[in-house]
Each structure stands twice: as structure tokens, then as C-alpha cells.
Amino acid sequence: MRELIKGRISSFQTLGTLDGPGVRFVAFLQGCPLRCVCCHNPETWDKNGGTQYTAKEVVERAERYKEYFGKEGGITLSGGEPLLQADFVTEVFRLAHEKGINTCLDTSGCIINEKTEELLDYTDYCLLDIKYTTDREYRQYVGCGLNNPLEFLERLNNKKIPCRIRQVIIEGLNDSTDNIKRLAEIIKKYPSIEKTELLAFRKLCVSKYQKLGMSFPLANTPETPQFKIKLLEEKLAEILKEE
Numbered sequence: 520m521r522e523l524i525k526g527r528i529s530s531f532q533t534l535g536t537l538d539g540p541g542v543r544f545v546a547f548l549q550g551c552p553l554r555c556v557c558c559h560n561p562e563t564w565d566k567n568g569g570t571q572y573t574a575k576e577v578v579e580r581a582e583r584y585k586e587y588f589g590k591e592g593g594i595t596l597s598g599g600e601p602l603l604q605a606d607f608v609t610e611v612f613r614l615a616h617e618k619g620i621n622t623c624l625d626t627s628g629c630i631i632n633e634k635t636e637e638l639l640d641y642t643d644y645c646l647l648d649i650k651y652t653t654d655r656e657y658r659q660y661v662g663c664g665l666n667n668p669l670e671f672l673e674r675l676n677n678k679k680i681p682c683r684i685r686q687v688i689i690e691g692l693n694d695s696t697d698n699i700k701r702l703a704e705i706i707k708k709y710p711s712i713e714k715t716e717l718l719a720f721r722k723l724c725v726s727k728y729q730k731l732g733m734s735f736p737l738a739n740t741p742e743t744p745q746f747k748i749k750l751l752e753e754k755l756a757e758i759l760k761e762e
């Protein structure tokens with residue numbers, strides 16, 4: 520039975536407001552093939568960790584909060600990297616749709632195959648990271664090419680799935696106007712993108728790394744001040760207006 524397919528989950532968040540439109544029940548899936556230097560969830564990397572749940576169990580949990588979802592909210596599968604457990608995600612989303620629950624995928628867009636295609640057939644909304652805007656930076660600071668998220672965007676576009684792009688702004692890595700110009704070029708190409716969020720780099724995850732006996736690669740990088748984000752947001756809006 521498909522609904523008994525099991526997935527590995529790191530943790531749940533019952534009423535999140537930052538993981539997609541509206542109020543959402545969020546499951547953080549275990550396992551990620553990437554190693555972003557700014558990763559805030561290193562505990563989700565190990566694909567054999569976490570706790571196993573069936574797709575049915577996850578949707579039953581989400582259903583308990585249905586009254587809070589309103590028109591826009593629903594269930595978000597985040598990670599880790601949910602695409603690593605594509606069959607499980609597809610089943611959670613399929614069951615969520617049966618219950619009238621909106622589905623949102625929070626992904627790096629790093630895996631694209633037939634399973635991804637099927638999963639997207641049950642995806643209502645997508646949060647996609649465009650972490651950097653050059654292939655060199657992607658390979659150095661993420662562990663895959665820029666082509667992966669761009670190809671993923673292409674798929675979202677083909678299937679007309681609305682999406683929100685997110686980029687964490689890190690001093691010395693991607694806080695330049697040139698990066699914003701390149702980001703704007705990407706945004707202009709894909710009508711599926713309905714919103715772009717620039718987020719300030721924070722170091723709240725340092726204790727997680729310490730607990731795991733690992734060092735945080737950006738421990739010496741300062742947190743990004745909010746005024747810098749505002750300036751870059753203004754620059755982005757200005758470029759997107761010039762058409």
C-alpha cells in the first residue's frame with residue numbers, strides 16, 4: 520500500500536509561518552547530498568538518521584492543524600533535501616491532496632529525474648534556493664552546479680507551479696551588486712517566480728555544529744546586518760522595474 524511507504528524525518532514544526540504561504544505544518548526530512556557552507560541544519564545530513572514515519576502518519580499529523588491553515592496554508596516538506604526521498608514526498612503530497620491540504624516543497628533543486636517529475640505533479644507551491652549566481656560559487660560553497668536549481672526552475676515553469684526564490688546573503692560571498700544583477704536576470708526569465716526573499720546570514724546554528732563535533736565553516740564570517748539586506752532588496756527591485 521502506497522500510503523505505508525516510509526520516510527525518514529528529522530523533526531516537525533506544527534505551525535510555521537516562514538516555510539511557504541500561510542500557516543503550515545512542516546516536516547524536515549532527513550538526508551542531504553549537499554554540504555552548503557552556511558547550512559543551518561547539519562543534523563539532517565545523514566540519510567540514515569532521523570525517525571521513520573509512514574506517509575499516512577505524516578498527513579494524519581498535519582490534518583490535526585487543518586483549521587489553522589486557512590486559504591493559503593497547508594503542509595511543507597523541507598529538509599535536509601526532500602528530493603532524496605521523492606517516493607515518500609509524492610505519497611505525502613498525494614494523500615494531502617486527498618484531504619484537501621495544500622502542498623509546498625522546500626528544496627535546493629539538486630536532484631532531477633522521473634521521480635521529481637511525478638512529485639511535482641502533486642506540488643502546489645515551491646520554495647527554491649538560488650544560493651549563488653555563478654557556477655564556480657555553487658560548486659565551491661554548495662556542492663553542485665548552478666545548472667541544477669536552474670533546471671529545476673525550468674520544470675516548475677513548465678508545470679506552472681508558483682515558487683518563491685530564497686537567497687541567504689553572506690558577507691564576502693554573495694553580498695555584491697553584481698550578484699543581485701545576475702539574480703535579477705534569472706528572475707526575469709522564469710514567470711513561475713512570484714516572490715524573491717533575501718535573507719540575512721545568521722549564526723544560530725553554531726551550537727548544533729558543536730554538538731555534532733563539527734566546526735561551522737562560516738564561524739568567522741559576521742552576521743549580515745538588516746540594512747545591507749534592505750539595500751540589496753532595493754537594488755533588486757530597481758533592476759526588476761527596468762524593463
Ligand code: SF4
Pocket residue numbers: 551552553554555557558559560561563598599600627
Ligand atoms: S541543501 Fe539545505 S540541508 Fe542541504 S546542506 Fe544545503 S542548506 Fe543544508
